Amino acid sequence: MRSKTATLTVTCTAIAAAFLCLSAAAQSPAPLDAAASDPAVMGWMKGAPPPADKTIQRADASYYKFPQTRWSFSNWSQFMPTHSVWRGEGAVAKLSGASDGKLEQLHFKPMNGGQDMTVAQALAAGYTDSVVVLHKGKIAYERYWGVTSAHTQHIAMSVTKSFVGTLAATLIAEGKLDPKALVTQYIPELKESGFAQATVQDVLDMTSGVRFSENYADPKAEIWTYVRAGGILPRPADYSGPTNFYDFAKTVDKANEPGSTFAYQTVNSDVAGWLVRRVSGKNVGELLSERIWSKLGAERDGIFALDSAGNEFAGGGLNVTTRDLARFGEMMRLDGRYNGQVIVPKAAVDSIRAGGNREVFATPANALLKGWSYKDMWWISHDDHGAYMARGVHGQAIYIDPKAQVVIARFASHPAAANSASDPVMLPMYRAISDELMQH
């Protein structure tokens, strides 16, 4: 992690959600860089029909291999079952301002003594597919690469978790979901599982203490069953495990006392989605539309990936446009108020911003995130700007800097799944952009 090129050597660690290291594992020795792997240049899925060597399919799992991911991350509904998150009938919330290319020439220092670099260099190093920077709610910078554009939806990966966590925090603020209650009070089906003693808040904060290994070297690791249960990867012909996210969650064992440890395990998000559905009586996509997406003035519907039983992939399946991702971040920056109305209760936003347990968060896996915490499926920096983030593998991010009044929405298709591959460059870049814009 000494320079931007060193990001390529990062291997999968527990920092990444379960399903996330598959493409990285295929990397050897050095993948194509951002320009060489531009999906429009490579010509994926071009032609009628595309030639076989340019076709990306579900059956061979090529949609989850780099560099095909540079195309598939913007076309996720071609590879998994989905349903729409309706944007409602309201007008689009116009974003004023205009992209200022000068921001690309801003210099900053990466972490760990890395060489000084520009924002343009950093965005390329991070295999950025699209980025929207808002300052005081206006567009300060916006750019699209490859096959993305202002109207294309991109998979948000684990940024999805923050949407689900925000819905849960909303239900908590409304008194409909008790954060101190045992998960099993709402989901008795989990009584025999490792979630039996975990509270709702444990699940939302990734402190449930369940056993969920993401060690790809171990063929018995839970991760392999998880991705197949949820249909994130095709199932082998002889597969006989659970066939949806919830049935998988029931099989998870206990590893630690709830609340005592932090472990970033995507299965917690599935349980969070399950809780939200149980309490609201609506599926996650419906509730997201009703509470947030239909009020946000979004430009397009969201698209939610589902398992084969129709359950939303609450840990990573939401696809939205980059501007809509930025609008969501801006709504959070504004205490839940956006597009002329209260969308998320301020109490929910306050609860998220206050953060979680910083002591349990301080694990080796989080070495790059010193002093941070995790709360309601958001990442809280506790820095002097009060910055907090939604984060997804391969570089997906919402960065919210309340003090600088900046929101950055970024989609990417980095060959390495783990954010530890991008963080040494991206975190300082986000801060440098915020510092720069603060001066205006």
Added chain:
Amino acid sequence: MRSKTATLTVTCTAIAAAFLCLSAAAQSPAPLDAAASDPAVMGWMKGAPPPADKTIQRADASYYKFPQTRWSFSNWSQFMPTHSVWRGEGAVAKLSGASDGKLEQLHFKPMNGGQDMTVAQALAAGYTDSVVVLHKGKIAYERYWGVTSAHTQHIAMSVTKSFVGTLAATLIAEGKLDPKALVTQYIPELKESGFAQATVQDVLDMTSGVRFSENYADPKAEIWTYVRAGGILPRPADYSGPTNFYDFAKTVDKANEPGSTFAYQTVNSDVAGWLVRRVSGKNVGELLSERIWSKLGAERDGIFALDSAGNEFAGGGLNVTTRDLARFGEMMRLDGRYNGQVIVPKAAVDSIRAGGNREVFATPANALLKGWSYKDMWWISHDDHGAYMARGVHGQAIYIDPKAQVVIARFASHPAAANSASDPVMLPMYRAISDELMQH
């Protein structure tokens, strides 16, 4: 076909497109009626998660079984790969007027001496999911049943063909596609197939003369390979045939001289979609968005089902809202001009309305459509009102009556696939509604 109840005994015939008789084949002895099979009442996919006996899945093909189809036809993206047909950035083209429930009490006589019935009875007999009636472009009647609403998209089945045919007719009107040219001039890959001597117009008019049996009693019928090649039904583990629509089309043999016979064979639509892509350099969904959907003032994106190689299911895979379906019909009624602009060239609309070869159309399979013809993937009645239709199995329809200035968009989930099950009631109903509205 003597009364509305007799519709239940209709079995699959060549009138239906290939993939269409699967649910009907499962009918015995009499399926639930519309009220009893209401998908909201039956509770499909309700619960978090839904109980096993209320879950509809791809793996067991339950999404293509009645009465599950009453839910799945409104949730198609949960069962097949899809991509969006972008509605563009423009405002919604507002539909003025208001639904007048009195139209439901209108009486009319079904075909063949059937008993006098009301529109309300007919809509129920046809397992109607949603209907929008426009008169002079204003809403005269609009209603939603089951799990549909004004903002839900429903699979259009073979109504999709008329969208693809309209794109082809547009490219012909612009001189970009030669209707008299051999298909192989654009698609050399078909030189060894039954399409070798067929012209573009033969394909658009279902007179290509290829061999494509829809006899479900014959396990060697092409239909079985077709639905599996396109992924419309899951493939058996030992399946070794083509794995997309285009590879399937290459395997089709010749049965008759092109132009000499009419046979409603969905494979022609795949070739039509292939032609449109070859000529335009865009996939069908992109071209549909660019040319029509982004100009129509549609309320929502369309959703196009794809085969596993990403090719649109041009014969039946488009999902749109009922109002948007009506807007498309209204645009056709107005000679291609709608929402303040020319969307489809008048020459293309004129060519469609003029109709095709009525002699070859007069087959036993079309006995209920006396005097009709088929042109550019539209059904032309040649009646005294100049009515013409887009038609899809299980009751999907756009009915355009130029003289009465009426457009009817209807989605349905009739247990029988073949439109011969609904036509004796629906065709007279469409005409009766038009006659009634004409008086105002």
